[in-house]
Amino acid sequence: MSFAPLTNDTFLRACLGQATDHTPVWLMRQAGRYLPEYCATRAQAGSFMGLATNVDYATEVTLQPLARYPLDASILFSDILTVPDAMGLGLSFQQGEGPKFEKVVRDEAAVAQLAVPDMDKLRYVFDAVTSIRKALNGRVPLIGFSGSPWTLACYMVEGGGSSDYRHVKTLMYARPDLMHRVLEINADAVALYLNHQIDAGAQAVMVFDSWGGVLADGAFQAFSLAYTRRVLAQLKRNGRDGAVVPRIVFTKGGGLWLGEMTGLDCDVLGLDWTMNLGQARQIVRQAAANATQNIAACADGSRADVTKDTPSTVPKALQGNIDPNVLFAPPDAIRAQVRQVLDSFGTPHTDRSAPGSTHIFNLGHGISQFTPPEHVSHLVDEVHAYSRRLRQG
Numbered sequence: 001m002s003f004a005p006l007t008n009d010t011f012l013r014a015c016l017g018q019a020t021d022h023t024p025v026w027l028m029r030q031a032g033r034y035l036p037e038y039c040a041t042r043a044q045a046g047s048f049m050g051l052a053t054n055v056d057y058a059t060e061v062t063l064q065p066l067a068r069y070p071l072d073a074s075i076l077f078s079d080i081l082t083v084p085d086a087m088g089l090g091l092s093f094q095q096g097e098g099p100k101f102e103k104v105v106r107d108e109a110a111v112a113q114l115a116v117p118d119m120d121k122l123r124y125v126f127d128a129v130t131s132i133r134k135a136l137n138g139r140v141p142l143i144g145f146s147g148s149p150w151t152l153a154c155y156m157v158e159g160g161g162s163s164d165y166r167h168v169k170t171l172m173y174a175r176p177d178l179m180h181r182v183l184e185i186n187a188d189a190v191a192l193y194l195n196h197q198i199d200a201g202a203q204a205v206m207v208f209d210s211w212g213g214v215l216a217d218g219a220f221q222a223f224s225l226a227y228t229r230r231v232l233a234q235l236k237r238n239g240r241d242g243a244v245v246p247r248i249v250f251t252k253g254g255g256l257w258l259g260e261m262t263g264l265d266c267d268v269l270g271l272d273w274t275m276n277l278g279q280a281r282q283i284v285r286q287a288a289a290n291a292t293q294n295i296a297a298c299a300d301g302s303r304a305d306v307t308k309d310t311p312s313t314v315p316k317a318l319q320g321n322i323d324p325n326v327l328f329a330p331p332d333a334i335r336a337q338v339r340q341v342l343d344s345f346g347t348p349h350t351d352r353s354a355p356g357s358t359h360i361f362n363l364g365h366g367i368s369q370f371t372p373p374e375h376v377s378h379l380v381d382e383v384h385a386y387s388r389r390l391r392q393g
Contacts, residue, residue: 001130001240003201004138011073012141015204015246015267017314017355023342023387024072025380026143028250029366030065031077035373037064048093052078058128059135066139068373069380073141073204076132076197078125080147080208083189084156086117104159106167111178116189119196126200133201143248144202146193148209149186149227156182165214172223179223187227191234198236198245206248206270207231213253213272220257225264232265248319252365255280262287262316271320273364277345280318281357288315318345319360322379327371331378338382348391361387 006012011024032038038061045051052058062077081099085091090102105111119126133142147155155161157168172179194205212224232247239245250270254261261269262284271280292313326337341361349356361383367376 001201003133003241004136006138006141006203008072008140011360012203012243012246014358014360015248015317016244017267017317017349017358019348019350019352019356020358021388021391022384023348023359023361025361025383026071026073026075027065027363027367027376028075030069030071030075031061032367033369034367034371034376035064035068048079049091052082053124055124055127055131058124059131062128062132062142063135065376066136069376070384071140071380073143074132074136074139075143075206076125076129076145076202078128078145080145080151080210081155082122082125083117083146083186083193084152086119086121087114087156087189088117089156098161099155100160101156104167105153105156105182106171108175108178111181114182114185116185116192119192122193122196125193126196129197129200129202133203141203142201143204143206144194144197144200145206145208146190146231148207148212148224148249148251149183149190149231150215150224151209151211152186152190153179153182154211154214156186165211172219183223183227184230187230188234191231194231195234195236198239201239202245203239203243204246204248205235206250207266209249209251209254212251217256220254221260224251225257225260229264250319258283259287266316268317268319268360270362271318271364273321273323275321277318277321277341277359281315281345281359284316284318285357288313314355315357317358317360319362321362321364324363324365324368324371327367327375327379329375331375334375334378335382335386338379339386342383342386342390348387350391 010020014020014024041057041061042051045054045057058077062074066074081091092100129144154168157171207228209224215224228249247266248268248270249264249266252272255275258280322337322341326334345359349358
């Protein structure tokens with residue numbers, strides 16, 4: 001299986017800390033309900049799962065935003081809940097209600113029935129990855145993704161979305177042994193799932209820890225961060241073509257733990273809109289500097305004091321983090337907010353001889369279904385234009 005060479009690798013280079021001519025931009029949920037063409041395709045498919053499980057439809061909607069906007073990356077059209085669906089929990093989507101599971105996981109018997117699913121049940125996802133990669137024809141890279149072990153567990157225990165996380169937190173506090181078992185299975189399933197996406201052609205992979213921020217300090221480390229780490233430890237580092245496959249981790253509400261997250265074996269940390277990019281940049285830079293000093297201190301070459309949680313000596317790239325609701329403002333206000341985000345990150349990394357601190361522009365969470373599509377054009381254009389000006393001094 002071979003694919004066309006990339007003509008725009010700006011996103012991948014930024015993920016790996018390499019200097020770029022402009023700040024790359026893509027949007028979480030960029031293929032979605034805010035686009036009338038997406039709504040038309042979904043109507044043809046008959047349902048969300050009919051759309052997601054059909055390779056041709058999934059390919060079509062993944063490419064739709066690229067026909068409108070000069071984005072620097074595409075992301076597989078799918079859902080974060082495909083893995084628990086393959087476990088036999090019975091996923092469905094009711095109009096206006098969001099995802100629901102027919103079976104919930106709240107007791108010992110339900111946990112005992114869980115297992116890493118047969119990946120053949122998710123063949124439609126991997127076939128879509130390959131189809132999209134071919135259809136892109138090297139235009140931009142393709143990102144694969146999954147929900148994090150904790151986020152998947154939340155849906156599996158709650159049976160759908162939640163406003164108070166009562167069931168999942170009750171299980172976590174009352175029976176931590178059962179919760180850890182669920183998370184172990186989820187982590188191994190997510191790792192296998194992402195590796196299959198890499199084999200199918202994904203050029204970067206992202207772990208969405210959408211509900212990590214609802215946890216208390218201490219619980220986040222034990223029930224979310226530890227299992228994201230378990231996923232990353234099992235991921236393939238290279239795709240079939242030998243190219244490095246960057247890993248992105250996004251925890252909504254996770255800014256409090258950014259310092260600890262620098263120890264993850266990933267290349268990019270996503271931020272929501274509550275975190276100052278400049279402060280975040282200092283945190284990842286300091287973590288990389290500390291790692292360099294730590295390694296240098298091991299004069300005998302044993303590196304015995306370098307633990308699995310030691311950050312890379314290359315600063316993590318940062319992804320984010322404009323408030324999605326900015327896109328409801330007038331065009332001039334959108335452009336002003338884009339400039340503010342870029343300015344908050346600071347002077348771009350421009351040294352092509354060495355890796356440095358880099359930025360990938362994105363929303364702080366997914367784009368709203370009510371967003372005027374023409375407003376996205378102003379955001380993308382301003383990211384490209386202003387970030388080029390910043391690099392020219």
